[in-house]
Amino acid sequence: xxxxxxxxxxxxxxxxxxxxxxxxxxxxxxxxxxxxxxxxxxxxxxxxxxxxxxxxxxxxxxxxxxxxxxxxxxxxxxxxxxxxxxxxxxxxxxxxxxxxxxxxxxxxxxxxxxxxxxxxxxxxxxxxxxxxxxxxxxxxxxxxxxxxxxxxxxxxxxxxxxxxxxxxxxxxxxxxxxxxxxxxxxxxxxxxxxxxxxxxxxxxxxxxxxxxxxxxxxxxxxxxxxxxxxxxxxxxxxxxxxxxxxxxxxxxxxxxxxxxxxxxxxxxxxxxxxxxxxxxxxxxxxxxxxxxxxxxxxxxxxxxxxxxxxxxxxxxxxxxxxxxxxxxxxxxxxxxxxxxxxxxxxxxxxxxxxxxxxxxxxxxxxxxxxxxxxxxxxxxxxxxxxxxxxxxxxxxxxxxxxxxxxxxxxxxxxxxxxxxxxxxxxxxxxxxxxxxxxxxxxxxxxxxxxxxxxxxxxxxxxxxxxxxxxxxxxxxxxxxxxxxxxxxxxxxxxxxxxxxxxxxxxxxxxxxxxxxxxxxxxxxxxxxxxxxxxxxxxxxxxxxxxxxxxxxxxxxxxxxxxxxxxxxxxxxxxxxxxxxxxxxxxxxxxxxxxxxxxxxxxxxxxxxxxxxxxxxxxxxxxxxxxxxxxxxxxxxxxxxxxxxxxxxxxxxxxxx
Amino acid sequence: xxxxxxxxxxxxxxxxxxxxxxxxxxxxxxxxxxxxxxxxxxxxxxxxxxxxxxxxxxxxxxxxxxxxxxxxxxxxxxxxxxxxxxxxxxxxxxxxxxxxxxxxxxxxxxxxxxxxxxxxxxxxxxxxxxxxxxxxxxxxxxxxxxxxxxxxxxxxxxxxxxxxxxxxxxxxxxxxxxxxxxxxxxxxxxxxxxxxxxxxxxxxxxxxxxxxxxxxxxxxxxxxxxxxxxxxxxxxxxxxxxxxxxxxxxxxxxxxxxxxxxxxxxxxxxxxxxxxxxxxxx
Numbered sequence: 001x002x003x004x005x006x007x008x009x010x011x012x013x014x015x016x017x018x019x020x021x022x023x024x025x026x027x028x029x030x031x032x033x034x035x036x037x038x039x040x041x042x043x044x045x046x047x048x049x050x051x052x053x054x055x056x057x058x059x060x061x062x063x064x065x066x067x068x069x070x071x072x073x074x075x076x077x078x079x080x081x082x083x084x085x086x087x088x089x090x091x092x093x094x095x096x097x098x099x100x101x102x103x104x105x106x107x108x109x110x111x112x113x114x115x116x117x118x119x120x121x122x123x124x125x126x127x128x129x130x131x132x133x134x135x136x137x138x139x140x141x142x143x144x145x146x147x148x149x150x151x152x153x154x155x156x157x158x159x160x161x162x163x164x165x166x167x168x169x170x171x172x173x174x175x176x177x178x179x180x181x182x183x184x185x186x187x188x189x190x191x192x193x194x195x196x197x198x199x200x201x202x203x204x205x206x207x208x209x210x211x212x213x214x215x216x217x218x219x220x221x222x223x224x225x226x227x228x229x230x231x232x233x234x235x236x237x238x239x240x241x242x243x244x245x246x247x248x249x250x251x252x253x254x255x256x257x258x259x260x261x262x263x264x265x266x267x268x269x270x271x272x273x274x275x276x277x278x279x280x281x282x283x284x285x286x287x288x289x290x291x292x293x294x295x296x297x298x299x300x301x302x303x304x305x306x307x308x309x310x311x312x313x314x315x316x317x318x319x320x321x322x323x324x325x326x327x328x329x330x331x332x333x334x335x336x337x338x339x340x341x342x343x344x345x346x347x348x349x350x351x352x353x354x355x356x357x358x359x360x361x362x363x364x365x366x367x368x369x370x371x372x373x374x375x376x377x378x379x380x381x382x383x384x385x386x387x388x389x390x391x392x393x394x395x396x397x398x399x400x401x402x403x404x405x406x407x408x409x410x411x412x413x414x415x416x417x418x419x420x421x422x423x424x425x426x427x428x429x430x431x432x433x434x435x436x437x438x439x440x441x442x443x444x445x446x447x448x449x450x451x452x453x454x455x456x457x458x459x460x461x462x463x464x465x466x467x468x469x470x471x472x473x474x475x476x477x478x479x480x481x482x483x484x485x486x487x488x489x490x491x492x493x494x495x496x497x498x499x500x501x502x503x504x505x506x507x508x509x510x511x512x513x514x515x516x517x518x519x520x521x522x523x524x525x526x527x528x529x530x531x532x533x534x535x536x537x538x539x540x541x542x543x544x545x546x547x548x549x550x551x552x553x554x555x556x557x558x559x560x561x562x563x564x565x566x567x568x569x570x571x572x573x574x575x576x577x578x579x580x581x582x583x584x585x586x587x588x589x590x591x592x593x594x595x596x597x598x599x600x601x602x603x604x605x606x607x608x609x610x611x612x613x614x615x616x617x618x619x620x621x622x623x624x625x626x627x628x629x630x631x632x633x634x635x636x637x638x639x640x641x642x643x644x645x646x647x648x649x650x651x652x653x654x655x656x
Numbered sequence: 657x658x659x660x661x662x663x664x665x666x667x668x669x670x671x672x673x674x675x676x677x678x679x680x681x682x683x684x685x686x687x688x689x690x691x692x693x694x695x696x697x698x699x700x701x702x703x704x705x706x707x708x709x710x711x712x713x714x715x716x717x718x719x720x721x722x723x724x725x726x727x728x729x730x731x732x733x734x735x736x737x738x739x740x741x742x743x744x745x746x747x748x749x750x751x752x753x754x755x756x757x758x759x760x761x762x763x764x765x766x767x768x769x770x771x772x773x774x775x776x777x778x779x780x781x782x783x784x785x786x787x788x789x790x791x792x793x794x795x796x797x798x799x800x801x802x803x804x805x806x807x808x809x810x811x812x813x814x815x816x817x818x819x820x821x822x823x824x825x826x827x828x829x830x831x832x833x834x835x836x837x838x839x840x841x842x843x844x845x846x847x848x849x850x851x852x853x854x855x856x857x858x859x860x861x862x863x864x865x866x867x868x869x870x871x872x873x874x875x876x877x878x879x880x881x882x883x884x885x886x887x888x889x890x891x892x893x894x895x896x897x898x899x900x901x902x903x904x905x906x907x908x909x910x911x912x913x914x915x916x917x918x919x920x921x922x923x924x925x926x927x928x929x930x931x932x933x934x935x936x937x938x
Contacts, residue, residue: 585719585840587743592922626922628839630846643849 002127003035005061006119007052009043009068011098018102018111024067027116033127035059044074052078053085061087063126067095067119072522088131090574090636093122117649124648128641132574135614139225139570140324142167143561146217146504149177151539151550152329153199158558159327160208164565167210167321168203169217169231172260174278175200177331181261181275181355183362183369185547186411187442193277193364200279212319214284220508221597223615224534225324225570235314237285238271242309245281247273249301249310257289263356265374266366271301271310276364282309325534325561328518329554330504332540335390335397335493342461343386343491349375350469351462351489354408361415371419373488380423380487383416384471385409386459387429391494398515402494403544406433409492410443413452425452426484428459428473436546455482462489495544509596510535517543528557531618532596533572536560575636576617577624583631584609590623590632599623660785661727662699664753669696674725674751678715680708690715702727706761711735711879713835718744726750729757730793731769733778734877734912735835740780741915742875742922744838747780754781758790769880769893772801779913805898817865817895823888824861830868830882830892836875843867869895874903874920877912 006028010016021039028037036059040048043066055061064087066078071094079089095118105111141164145156148170156168174180180200182192203209212233219230253269261274268274270290273283291298292312302310337345337353345351350373352360363369373380387409390397406429413425427446432454434440446452459473469486497516498504505512510530511519518541521529528536536557539550564570577590577598586608591599596618602611610631612623624632633639665677681691681701688707692715693699704727712726713735728736733754739745756777759770776793777784786792808816828844831837844852844864852867853860876896883893904910907928909920 583840585744589743589922592918593924595924622924630839630841639846639851640849643851647849 002033002063003059003061004033004063004065004123004126005052005055005059006034006037006065006067006123007043007048007055008037008039008119009048009066009097010039010041011069011102012042015068015097015102015115018105018108019097019115020108020112023112024097024115024119028065028119028123031120031123033063034123035061043068044077049077049081052081056082056085056087062091063129064092065095065119065122065126066092067097067115067122069098070094070096070100090132091126091129093126093129095119095122121645121648124644125641128638128644129636132635135572135574135576136569137223137225137572137615139565139567140227140322141165141565142321142323143325143327143565144169144217144227144229144321144323145327145329147177147329147331147539147541148172148175148203148211148213149329149331149539149550150179150196150199150547151331151541151554152177152327153196153203154551154554155327155329155538155558155561156203156209157199157206158555159561160206162558162562163208164562165208165210166206167212167229167231167323169215170211170213171216172274173214173236173272173284174274174280175203175211175213176275176278178355179547180277181263181362182358183365184411184415186407187436187438189411189414193275197277197279200277204279210321211280213280217504217507218318220326222322223598223613224532224564224572225615227323227326227534229321229323229326231319231321233317233319235287235316236282237287237290237311237314238282239309239311239314240280240282242307243280243282243305244307244309245273246306247283248304248306250283252300252304254298254300255289255291257286262359262366263353265356265359285310285312324565325536326508327536327538327554327557327561328504328508328510328530328541329538329557330498330501330541332495332544333498335402335496337389337491337493339396340389340491343389343459343489344462344464345491348462348464348469348489349373350380350487351491354405354412354490354492357412357490361412361419369419371416378487379420381420382424382484382486382488383420383426384459384469384484384486384489385412385425385427385492386471386489387427387492388458389491389493390496392430397494398496400515400544401433403433404546405492405494407436407439407442407546409490410434410446410452412490412492413446414442414450417450417452425450426471426486427452427454428457428471429454430456430458436548455484457482495540498541501541508532508535517541528553528560533618534564570615572615573619575619575634576614577612577619577621577632577634579610579612580631580633581605581609583629584627585629585631586610587628589626589628593622593626595620595622658704658755658785658787661702661704661753664783665693665699665702665725665727666696668725668751669693669699674723676722677702677725677727678712679727680704680710680712682707704755709760709767709880709884711833711835711881713739713879714833714881716835718838721749724750725753727753727755728778728781729755730773730776730778731757731877731879733781734775735879736912737779737915738836738875738877738912738919739838741912741917741919747915752778752781753783753785754778755785756787756790756792758787767880768801769878769883772897773878775913780915801894802898802901805894818858818862820890820895821862821865822858823890824856824865825888826856826861826864827887829885829887830890833881833885834872835879835881836872836877837868839871865890865895868892869899872896873899874907874909875911876900 025037042048083089097115101114143159143166145152145168156166160166179196185192214236215231215233218232222228249271253271255270256267258264259266259268271283271285287293359365391402434443456476457473459471461472463470471484475482501516509532520527538554538557581604590610598613598616600611621634624634668674677693679702680688682703690710711732713732740747760767880893907920
């Protein structure tokens with residue numbers, strides 16, 4: 001006979017207002033195996049925990065049921081209470097009388113009946129629990145950061161400053177991400193590259209950072225503390241060691257293709273450096289447009305290179321690193337405004353995207369910072385901005401708010417005013433969202449001091465006539481249709497997840513939402529962790545956010561990484577699947593269904609069997625359900641334990 | 657009637673390609689029994705024709721190292737492919753003599769499973785007998801057999817099946833004959849904990865029949881052996897077909913067609929269609 005203690009929490013009145021606590025206690029007392037059943041106002045408080053500890057000693061308890069809130073909240077608290085009282089922490093179960101009962105039940109009678117059932121089930125389970133020991137795994141003191149935008153840069157620097165080695169993998173030839181393309185940043189109008197490039201340089205020169213640009217993560221296996229990462233370094237065709245970044249090659253290359261960095265407003269060469277301050281400064285040859293790779297002739301860059309750095313023979317290289325933790329900072333891409341055919345983006349030259357506007361006002365952009373419209377180079381005198389292109393619009397774009405566009409548009413309007421003082425500036429919006437330090441003030445400045453006409457309304461159409469663009473819209477305040485003549489229209493297109501986000505998430509085994517943004521573990525309390533231990537999120541890849549938020553999240557991820565890697569060993573929950581080697585027939589169906597790649601082939605008495613990797617298994621139980629031989633069992637969720645719960649639930653039904 | 661069967665079995669046995677050959681043989685009263693032949697001299701007993709309903713894949717051992725020659729119809733051939741796809745069978749051990757099956761008759765009428773047969777040729781074979789005038793079927797045909805069930809509302813369907821399950825005497829013949837019901841320890845035989853009560857009562861009967869059907873969802877190849885052996889006439893094959901139909905509609909997976917394809921129930925994909933809307937109504 002077990003000696004089980006039942007501790008029923010009122011949770012203030014959260015539980016007791018709907019559940020008759022006295023009846024729960026009374027029913028629990030009558031159960032076999034129960035040595036004591038008591039209640040308390042807040043069982044999670046210090047006196048509440050002391051009540052448990054005292055009872056463990058007084059009644060010599062060997063198992064505990066805490067009937068309170070969700071185990072997601074306080075399971076760790078009560079595990080620790082048991083440990084402090086000298087009991088194995090896994091000899092405890094929580095009955096959820098709050099989220100599963102008082103908060104959802106329709107009346108007191110139902111809530112109380114359910115609470116009694118849940119407690120009875122948990123007592124039956126605790127009577128069959130076995131002590132479990134935590135799993136200890138060694139830790140590799142190196143981190144991987146995926147993505148070299150501002151979030152990835154910040155995460156890498158913070159981790160490296162904490163004394164841990166970092167491998168930073170960036171897909172494009174240079175660090176910088178979208179921020180490097182921007183002109184200025186709201187609400188302070190700092191020059192974006194002036195504040196970003198010092199950080200880029202610091203990454204390149206940091207002794208603890210290994211920078212892999214023009215590279216992609218190709219495979220991630222393993223588990224927290226010991227992830228094995230394969231990265232592919234694409235052939236740059238330029239020797240990073242030899243190149244001195246002089247740029248002579250850029251002058252002789254005869255190829256012209258649209259520049260990604262300048263959002264197709266200007267051309268670049270086939271051997272190219274995305275922007276002058278690129279890190280690393282060595283250019284890369286885009287083999288798809290290079291004449292030599294297409295026809296076997298040219299090699300002009302090689303002839304002029306003073307450092308003998310051009311290497312046409314270079315091949316893709318796979319590098320393998322083992323890391324203890326991973327920060328995912330893969331950013332976003334802009335919503336494709338062509339989906340709004342009524343705005344004519346892509347066919348009207350003077351209807352441009354937000355990113356193109358950034359390049360047009362940027363001093364290092366194609367016009368040297370002079371605001372000129374793309375079609376004829378004329379200085380626009382009437383300029384229209386349209387908010388929420390692709391955002392807050394489930395029919396053509398996404399239902400969510402991209403968060404940054406209101407402020408970006410206010411910034412664009414203010415920059416326009418400084419460049420063309422006599423311009424007419426209109427901004428069509430749905431709502432102005434300016435929650436942030438100094439943000440509302442900045443929008444007021446645009447409206448009140450910079451004479452920007454903010455018009456509430458979503459334009460229905462843009463038509464071109466006589467070299468003018470006519471923007472038709474409702475004015476929601478006036479309640480009628482208006483038409484505005486514009487020389488140039490800027491579509492503030494929202495933020496979308498990277499096209500290959502789902503692919504990466506699947507490779508890493510982390511969750512993502514319907515839009516492709518990666519899921520944090522808890523929307524409030526665990527905003528940078530993922531469902532996979534040791535993998536953290538930073539920046540836009542988790543959802544739209546501005547630069548300060550991205551940087552803050554990056555630093556938060558870095559602190560999580562440093563915390564994790566400060567230990568020699570990681571303790572992992574022992575609730576994982578276990579193989580009975582005698583029953584396993586080695587069909588490996590468990591391996592097929594395992595979402596976490598936690599099952600491997602092993603050998604037992606000269607035959608193939610399955611083996612569960614303790615660090616990787618998350619205890620989801622998919623393999624247990626799949627196994628046709630009954631060879632898989634989930635610790636603390638064994639058939640015997642679950643069956644006991646079900647039996648306990650129905651046993652009393654009959655007696656009633 | 658099909659001298660190729662005798663000829664092939666003999667050739668394989670004499671060349672020591674196989675240790676034994678599994679096929680059909682006719683008794684003196686005209687009924688048919690499965691046979692396992694190890695001596696090349698015995699091959700003239702081999703037979704194929706009406707009555708060869710047994711799925712010969714029920715007669716092989718999944719593990720072991722015996723090299724087996726086996727004569728397979730389309731449905732039986734799909735059984736082998738499914739076992740290989742599920743990692744239960746080593747294909748190398750088998751030499752398959754397939755036949756483009758003309759369909760089997762009983763009392764002058766085609767067997768129900770043959771009337772609605774979609775695949776009459778083993779998807780994977782080493783040698784094939786192609787009787788003259790028999791067409792290879794590998795396309796979906798209009799599924800009239802299920803229409804009577806599909807026309808029922810959800811509640812009516814549940815009532816129909818509950819009634820069928822009430823008849824069950826839990827002899828487990830359906831399980832024992834099914835070549836894809838291969839769990840070493842069946843859930844019905846577990847004693848700690850005991851999930852299914854031994855006594856014959858409606859709740860345990862329904863439990864067993866539902867578990868059996870679910871465990872075959874996306875796996876059953878419509879060989880109809882369960883149906884044939886059921887002593888109380890539960891339309892087991894139709895239940896299986898209904899589930900197969902659902903799995904095929906959602907996951908575009910037809911079991912037993914390609915040993916390389918991951919079986920639907922082992923294949924978790926983020927973009928798998930949400931099953932919710934299939935529950936209501938229909």
